[in-house]
Amino acid sequence: xxxxxEAARSEPARSEPAxxxxxxxxxxxxxxxxxxxxxxxxxxxxxxxxxxxxxLDLVRGQITGLVGESGSGKSTLALTLLNAVSDPGxxxxxxxxxxxxxxxxxxxxxxxxxxRGASIGYVFQASQNSxxxxxxxxxxxxxLGRSHGVADLRGLLREARSLLDDMGMNAxxxxxxxxxxxxxxxxQRVGIALALVLNAHLxxxxxxxTALDMLTQAxxxxxxxxxxxxxxxxxxxxxxxxxxxxDLADRIAVMYAGRIVEDGPTRQVxxxxxxxxxRGLLTAMPRIAGDIGQAQPLPGRPPDxxxxxxxxxxxxxxxxxxxxxxxxxxxxxxxxxxQRFACFVAAGEAS
Amino acid sequence: MIEIRELTxxxxxxxGMLGRSAVPALRGVDVTIPDRGAVSLIGESGCGKTxxxxxxxxxxxxxxxxxxxxxxSLRALKPKDRVRYxxxxxxxxxxxxxxxxxxxxxxxxLADPLALRARQRDADRDWERSRRAExxxxxxxxxxxxxxxxxxxxxxxxxQRVVIARALTVDPEVLVADExxxxxxxxxxxxxxxxxxxxxxxxxVSVLFITHDVATARYIGDGGxxxxxxxxxxxxxxxTDTIIHRPAHPYTQSLMSAIPVLRGIxxxxxxxxxxxxPLDERVxxxxxxxxxxxxxxxxxCAAAVPRLSQLGGTxxxxxxxxxERRSVVAVPFAGSAT
Numbered sequence: 001x002x003x004x005x006e007a008a009r010s011e012p013a014r015s016e017p018a019x020x021x022x023x024x025x026x027x028x029x030x031x032x033x034x035x036x037x038x039x040x041x042x043x044x045x046x047x048x049x050x051x052x053x054x055x056l057d058l059v060r061g062q063i064t065g066l067v068g069e070s071g072s073g074k075s076t077l078a079l080t081l082l083n084a085v086s087d088p089g090x091x092x093x094x095x096x097x098x099x100x101x102x103x104x105x106x107x108x109x110x111x112x113x114x115x116r117g118a119s120i121g122y123v124f125q126a127s128q129n130s131x132x133x134x135x136x137x138x139x140x141x142x143x144l145g146r147s148h149g150v151a152d153l154r155g156l157l158r159e160a161r162s163l164l165d166d167m168g169m170n171a172x173x174x175x176x177x178x179x180x181x182x183x184x185x186x187x188q189r190v191g192i193a194l195a196l197v198l199n200a201h202l203x204x205x206x207x208x209x210t211a212l213d214m215l216t217q218a219x220x221x222x223x224x225x226x227x228x229x230x231x232x233x234x235x236x237x238x239x240x241x242x243x244x245x246x247d248l249a250d251r252i253a254v255m256y257a258g259r260i261v262e263d264g265p266t267r268q269v270x271x272x273x274x275x276x277x278x279r280g281l282l283t284a285m286p287r288i289a290g291d292i293g294q295a296q297p298l299p300g301r302p303p304d305x306x307x308x309x310x311x312x313x314x315x316x317x318x319x320x321x322x323x324x325x326x327x328x329x330x331x332x333x334x335x336x337x338x339q340r341f342a343c344f345v346a347a348g349e350a351s
Numbered sequence: 352m353i354e355i356r357e358l359t360x361x362x363x364x365x366x367g368m369l370g371r372s373a374v375p376a377l378r379g380v381d382v383t384i385p386d387r388g389a390v391s392l393i394g395e396s397g398c399g400k401t402x403x404x405x406x407x408x409x410x411x412x413x414x415x416x417x418x419x420x421x422x423x424s425l426r427a428l429k430p431k432d433r434v435r436y437x438x439x440x441x442x443x444x445x446x447x448x449x450x451x452x453x454x455x456x457x458x459x460x461l462a463d464p465l466a467l468r469a470r471q472r473d474a475d476r477d478w479e480r481s482r483r484a485e486x487x488x489x490x491x492x493x494x495x496x497x498x499x500x501x502x503x504x505x506x507x508x509x510x511q512r513v514v515i516a517r518a519l520t521v522d523p524e525v526l527v528a529d530e531x532x533x534x535x536x537x538x539x540x541x542x543x544x545x546x547x548x549x550x551x552x553x554x555x556v557s558v559l560f561i562t563h564d565v566a567t568a569r570y571i572g573d574g575g576x577x578x579x580x581x582x583x584x585x586x587x588x589x590x591t592d593t594i595i596h597r598p599a600h601p602y603t604q605s606l607m608s609a610i611p612v613l614r615g616i617x618x619x620x621x622x623x624x625x626x627x628x629p630l631d632e633r634v635x636x637x638x639x640x641x642x643x644x645x646x647x648x649x650x651x652c653a654a655a656v657p658r659l660s661q662l663g664g665t666x667x668x669x670x671x672x673x674x675e676r677r678s679v680v681a682v683p684f685a686g687s688a689t
Binding site for chain 2: 021032050069070097160182183185199213214215217218219221242243244246266267268270271280281282284285286287288289290292295296297301302324
């Protein structure tokens with residue numbers, strides 16, 4: 001296993017997509033399967049779930065967008081894909097199966113470290129500030145290679161150069177630069193390059209455009225789109241901004257209070273949102289087009305770990321459609337074609 | 352009314368191989384903030400919009416030009432006499448998480464500026480207390496709930512409302528809201544924007560709204576004016592809706608093109624405009640500052656700085672020699688429910 005993984009890493013074969021691979025990610029099978037995942041954090045009131053019984057597929061070759069407000073559990077969910085939930089949080093149930101890796105939650109120690117970076121690339125929130133200020137970017141690429149036991153460091157630098165070139169940057173200059181010599185948008189692109197340089201085929205981007213201004217955001221989104229397509233990645237992008245997700249993602253999953261309340265193909269979910277939270281988010285969003293008068297803020301506030309309702313639907317306190325039934329039990333997931341949602345009222349509506 | 356005339360500000364740069372390089376942040380900016388008005392400044396980071404807001408609040412001195420508050424020129428005053436004019440302009444900061452002292456309750460946070468105000472108006476303790484409750488209600492908070500609480504016990508949206516209430520304690524004429532909703536949860540942003548719009552009508556305050564997110568500028572009430580700032584110069588100015596839907600300057604058009612499009616409910620505008628390269632602040636040009644990045648630049652664009660005008664018969668003022676109508680804003684699907 002060790003030797004095999006070693007060989008796979010030093011082989012830059014993945015950058016040359018074979019025709020067989022192309023059909024492989026058109027078949028729509030999931031590259032990542034999250035099943036019934038619960039992550040709990042201890043609180044004075046006992047352990048409370050930040051992520052609660054979440055099931056989600058990341059379709060191979062597609063961009064999945066995970067949208068939710070702060071405290072909705074979206075970053076915690078994404079970190080479980082790396083098996084990196086930080087103490088004192090604990091995965092209390094469920095599994096995360098990644099193609100070519102297996103159940104990530106069963107890995108630890110060396111085997112886990114090997115998977116991180118080599119199979120799964122993670123671009124952290126505020127990754128523009130997560131570079132080492134004391135070393136030029138090129139040295140950090142080499143550090144990454146050494147810590148993963150890459151034999152061909154020259155090949156690694158070549159790979160980094162081609163990635164940076166792809167993103168429209170002067171690769172030589174960037175590799176020789178310290179982080180303070182790069183702009184916010186450039187640092188973000190370097191973060192993406194570092195996540196991909198070991199040939200990860202699954203990449204997770206946590207709030208990749210937050211704190212960037214409009215033009216930089218547009219160019220970073222374009223780069224993600226391009227790199228995703230060119231390298232045949234499976235991409236998970238996390239954002240609080242439904243606009244960003246709506247622009248970029250093929251599929252969207254809406255998270256609220258640790259649950260995925262709705263998911264499906266982006267066009268379908270945005271055109272006919274089923275869950276009242278998704279509807280509310282869209283109506284509450286300041287938009288450039290359309291009638292200002294129709295915009296309405298969502299009432300109430302997003303819950304934190306301690307204020308999530310313990311029984312019934314978690315969105316009930318803010319929901320304009322709530323009925324008595326919503327207080328009794330958590331709504332099960334209803335499937336309508338490719339779209340899934342967890343709402344009693346919407347389930348009763350005609351499709 | 353506040354008039355900002357030909358305002359200039361240059362920051363002394365640090366280092367550089369050829370010694371200190373000066374960074375012009377504002378290159379002669381004119382902005383008029385009418386009473387009860389809503390003026391939005393938009394532009395990329397580093398364009399000078401935040402500097403303008405800080406100068407107006409008295410947090411930063413200006414180099415040239417003048418600020419005229421109700422007919423009084425600040426240029427004519429000594430710096431220490433300017434202070435009481437700057438009181439009329441209050442800042443709403445971007446980050447409500449760091450704008451409030453975490454060791455003091457909301458009641459205590461509001462008490463100090465109100466005590467000062469009470470001394471100025473010879474009012475007593477009762478006035479302070481009732482004013483405090485009044486202000487909290489004005490910003491949509493329940494005084495009984497909020498007053499004894501510490502900032503960490505409130506959501507971002509509630510904290511931003513407290514920050515707004517605190518700014519209102521000194522009866523300002525202008526609220527400068529610098530990216531005031533960018534750190535607020537998405538579902539609560541609209542509420543803060545609408546509050547700023549309501550305050551214009553209810554307490555007669557005007558709002559200077561500084562943002563890079565153009566869409567939010569539409570929501571701070573009717574009759575808003577938009578100024579598009581590029582490298583310290585106003586390059587387009589007019590009614591907010593006119594500029595958003597019929598931008599004349601290629602830079603404004605590129606800003607509108609950069610707004611994410613909601614697939615399934617919107618179609619991207621057919622004429623997307625992208626700058627030809629990234630912003631390079633070291634490149635100075637004798638002509639239009641956007642010329643080096645402009646996809647439509649002509650030979651004479653680099654010759655002289657274009658002035659604001661209505662060239663081409665536009666409704667708004669713009670600084671482009673060759674304004675052309677381009678459809679860059681996303682179009683909602685016909686008959687779409689949302």
